[in-house]
Amino acid sequence: MEIFRQITANNIALKDYPFLKELAMEAYLMENEDILKLDTENFAEVTVLDAEIALRGGRKTSNRDGRIDILAKYGLDYLALIELKINEINEFSLNQLEDYLDERHQILTKHPEFWSEVENSPNWVGVLVGSSISPELQRKLQDGYTTKEGIPIAGMILRRFRSANNEIFVITDTFFKYNYTSRDFSKFEFKEEIYNKARLVNKVVRTYVEENPTISFAELEKVFPQSLQGSNGVFDTKEKAQEIYDRTGHKRHYLKSDELIKLSDSIIATSNQWGLDNITRFIHHINNLNNDYSIENK
Incomplete structure (x- = not known):
């Protein structure tokens, strides 16, 4: 047939x-x-x-x-x-x-x-x-x-x-x-929305920047220390992130136009390299900031 x-x-x-x-x-x-x-x-x-x-x-x-x-x-x-x-x-x-x-x-x-x-x-x-x-x-x-x-x-x-x-x-x-088990840390709730690891980070950083529209790269780095992620950092400039992709052929950051985040002095791309250890550090850090941010594992 x-x-x-x-x-x-x-x-x-x-x-x-x-x-x-x-x-x-x-x-x-x-x-x-x-x-x-x-x-x-x-x-x-x-x-x-x-x-x-x-x-x-x-x-x-x-x-x-x-x-x-x-x-x-x-x-x-x-x-x-x-x-x-x-x-x-x-x-x-x-x-x-x-x-x-x-x-x-x-x-x-x-x-x-x-x-x-x-x-x-x-x-x-x-x-x-x-x-x-x-x-x-x-x-x-x-x-x-x-x-x-x-x-x-x-x-x-x-x-x-x-x-x-x-x-x-x-x-x-x-x-x-x-x-999935709780150890997988597969889903997170932030501001009543559900995200995976990397999307959570992008959303948290984006939300903070929207609430602080004049913030610079150096100032944002103090709020989200690059050590939270590890070797790649929580975010980098769009140009550096693109250079890494062009050189290695692998996307280590979110690079689409709706994923990039505009600061007062640059445009940044957040890392998509998140696992159990570094996402745990990130969540602990965010939940201890003096603001109304709260992340829950779902």
Whole structure:
């Protein structure tokens, strides 16, 4: 049976534009890492770290070596092994990913630069990406599947389309049920609105600036010491943040026009690099300021 698929977006006719090889999908995702976000909470800030990482004995079920398609980081708390398939993801794909996760220790042994938080071990997540998903795997992931070591697994269906003007459109369906705990610090309430870690910081700083419109960069730095975040600082100038992105290819700050914050002497971009430790410091600091600010973990 042939399937005819037609998609229209704002009267733009789109045609299927599938990836013909896994390497093409890999390259596209490395250049468009935001596609890999899994939710709006702990897994919304994505940084691709590397690709094609060899694992000795990584395929235990077939007694051979393996290779990780993509290694990524979600925020500052999670490292992710991402397995790509240009066709269906299924039980076989899941077994392959679990084999790789069993050998995850090899990654940081060979590449310690991927995890700078030496005092804490990373949390891990596995992600399967394909063009379709088997019903069995879909049910498992929607129910909240974890490996025997408690590592959560997500599945993503990635479909790409092209318009007559060669504009590219990507549609994703993500199957991921993660059981958040209070330790995850995944959601926060500030001024009766709910935010994730990085969005919370952006909103708090923005609110303070709106209430103090003549404040300068140096004055704001005294209110929000850069040590609260760590090596990147709570915020930096728009120019410095853009330079970091241009040089590394990774967004360490919020750079969209509606995310930037205007001060009396500069425009700043807040950091999106927040994990459990530094967001805890930030919240403790804010809740102890002499004002009506209060942040609650939800």
